[in-house]
Amino acid sequence: MLTAAEKHEIDKAISLVPVRKAAGIEALKVVQDHRRWVSDESLRDVAAYMEMSPEELDSVATFYNMIFRRPVGRHVILLCDSISCWVMGYENIRMHLTKQLGIAYGETTADGRYTLLPNCCLGTCDCAPALMIDHDLYRNLTIDQLDEILKKYE
Numbered sequence: 001m002l003t004a005a006e007k008h009e010i011d012k013a014i015s016l017v018p019v020r021k022a023a024g025i026e027a028l029k030v031v032q033d034h035r036r037w038v039s040d041e042s043l044r045d046v047a048a049y050m051e052m053s054p055e056e057l058d059s060v061a062t063f064y065n066m067i068f069r070r071p072v073g074r075h076v077i078l079l080c081d082s083i084s085c086w087v088m089g090y091e092n093i094r095m096h097l098t099k100q101l102g103i104a105y106g107e108t109t110a111d112g113r114y115t116l117l118p119n120c121c122l123g124t125c126d127c128a129p130a131l132m133i134d135h136d137l138y139r140n141l142t143i144d145q146l147d148e149i150l151k152k153y154e
Contacts, residue, residue, distance in 0.1 A: 001045060002031070002042075002045050002046065002049055003034065005034070006030055006031055006034055007049065009030040009033075010023065010026070010027045010030050010046075010049065010050075013026035013027060013030065014027075014050075020050060020051055021050060021051070021052055021056075023050065024046075024050055024052060024056075024057055024060045025060055025064060025067075027046050027049070027050055028043075028046060028057070028060065028061055028064075028067050029066075029067070031045075031046055032067060032068060036068070036071070036072055036074070037068040037069065037070060037071050037072055038061060038067055038068065038069055039069075043057055043058055043061060043069075065119065065120075071108070072108060072115040073108040073109060073112050073113050073114045073115040074112060074113050074114075074153075075113060075114050075115075075133055075134055075153045076114075076115050076117060076133070076134060077097065077114055077115065077116045077117065077131060077132070077133050078117050078118075078119035078122065078131060078132040078133075079093065079094055079097065079116065079117070079118055079119060079131045080119050080120075080121060080122040080124075080128070080129065080130045080131060080132075081094075081118045081119065081120065082120060082121045082122075082125060082128070084125035084126075084128040085125075085128040085129040085130060087128070088128035088129045089128075089129050089141070089142075090128075090129045092143055093129050093131070093141055093143065093146065096143045096146055097116060097131075097146065098116070100146065100147070100150070101114055101116060101150075103115075103116055104116070105117060105118050113153070113154070114150075114153070119132070122137060124137065124139050127139030127140045128140075129141045133149070133152075133153060134153075
């Protein structure tokens, strides 16, 4: 069941587009912002509210890699693995993160704090390597910066 706050935010997104279905991705993002991920039940509720079939909305959800269809940690780390980041030290960053957090790609730390995911491009190739935690972008990364960055999300 969608909450009143979720419906209110979804209605705002709907008001910005000419066709209700065009706000489907924004509706999914609203639910994810409130719940951290989009469960099957949530997807069905959003689909009904958006006057879409669950299959139609799921095709939108699974197309965008920023819609999480499985539970994730309180903070999602997206590590860019583009060619630019690869050349500029991505592998060292990845190895340090997986060691520091004790998880591999697609996993969540035991305390539920972090989920680590690869991302094919964060759009900042001129400042590689890069990662994003939640909505915060970090560029020109070095291993020395990682521990301080992670402390911000404790």
